[in-house]
Amino acid sequence: MTQEEIYTEAIGQIQARRRNAERTQELRIVQIQREIPETAELDRQLRTACLDITHALGRPDNQARLAAIERHCKEADAMLRQLLTAHGYPEDYLDLHYSCSLCDDTGFVGGKPCQCLKQEIGRVGTEALNARSQLSLSRFSDFSLSYYADLPTDQYYTMQQNFAACQQYAAAFSAETADNLYLCGGTGLGKTHLSLAIANEVLKKGYNVIYDSAINLMHTLDQEQFRRTKESSDSLPALLECDLLILDDFGTEFDTAFSRSMLYTIINSRINARKPMIINTNLTHQEVKDRYGDRILSRLLSSSRILPFYGKDIRVHRKAETG
Ligand SMILES: Nc1ncnc2c1ncn2[C@@H]1O[C@H](COP(=O)(O)OP(=O)(O)OP(=O)(O)O)[C@@H](O)[C@H]1O
Ligand SMILES: [Mg+2]
Ligand SMILES: [Zn+2]
Incomplete structure (x- = not known):
């Protein structure tokens, strides 16, 4: 659109x-x-x-x-x-x-x-983006801590805290006061599951939420840029303006000058405007630093609540369960 x-x-x-x-x-x-x-x-x-x-x-x-x-x-x-x-x-x-x-x-x-028109533009733009990201919502009630039961006590405790933090974040969410969440750790540990459960609750409160993976988002922005052969792209305003941006799989997008500068712009602008974000990544802090630079990493970490995820890939767990 x-x-x-x-x-x-x-x-x-x-x-x-x-x-x-x-x-x-x-x-x-x-x-x-x-x-x-x-x-x-x-x-x-x-x-x-x-x-x-x-x-x-x-x-x-x-x-x-x-x-x-x-x-x-x-x-x-x-x-x-x-x-x-x-x-x-x-x-x-x-x-x-x-x-x-x-x-x-x-x-x-x-x-x-009028502000009602601006709000409507935000809503329509958000819907258009989410339609492309195949937003399918998960729930907190489907999240089970039993998958982490074999972990060392401190790691199990961290997962318990992560779960509670996400529920609190969703319950207390307001576009003006919410801060950022930074979910990091290995694959299949529940990062996407919990962020979509947050999206579910925040959408119910009537806020504009954009959820997308970095790969998908960069693909969208890249195509828009290509089509319009112009600096600004169509989705960018909605990405900067929405009440909550969930950027999933940060670091899995093709690493190009374009994707680096776009992600830098989005993350930096939202931090400056104090607009909440949830960022999920498999990358270590060092890897983020190597790729996007020191400055964006330190800004991200200092503006976010960091939730480290531990455990064994739950997709593998489940396959073993069902045989
Ligand atoms: N604690 C949990 N309880 C129930 N289901 C879970 C839990 N954690 C993850 N799952 C399910 O396992 C699958 C993988 O989880 P998810 O996609 O959230 O992992 P992820 O941490 O985002 O992994 P990746 O880094 O590869 O994106 C999903 O189907 C998800 O619903
Ligand atoms: Mg994920
Ligand atoms: Zn009006």
């Missing part, structure tokens, strides 16, 4: 909200006029008053006339509200109820994009 397509889709959603609000109001008017026939007469009076105002505005010395119409409108409006409450409805039942009171579902305030 290009940035333009994302924008068009988001605007379309906002306009649909507006139409929906207007449609709801029309339906309510019809329903109430059937149920409380007096309201039809008040409605007619209010409409006539609108016409009267238009006429009066065209005349000189119209002050007294306008004041009279205004008084009349206020009275009719008050009576309408009284009738509604008398019949058990909220007094604003027939008002237009927009989803966003800042822009009345137009998407713009003073010519600038």
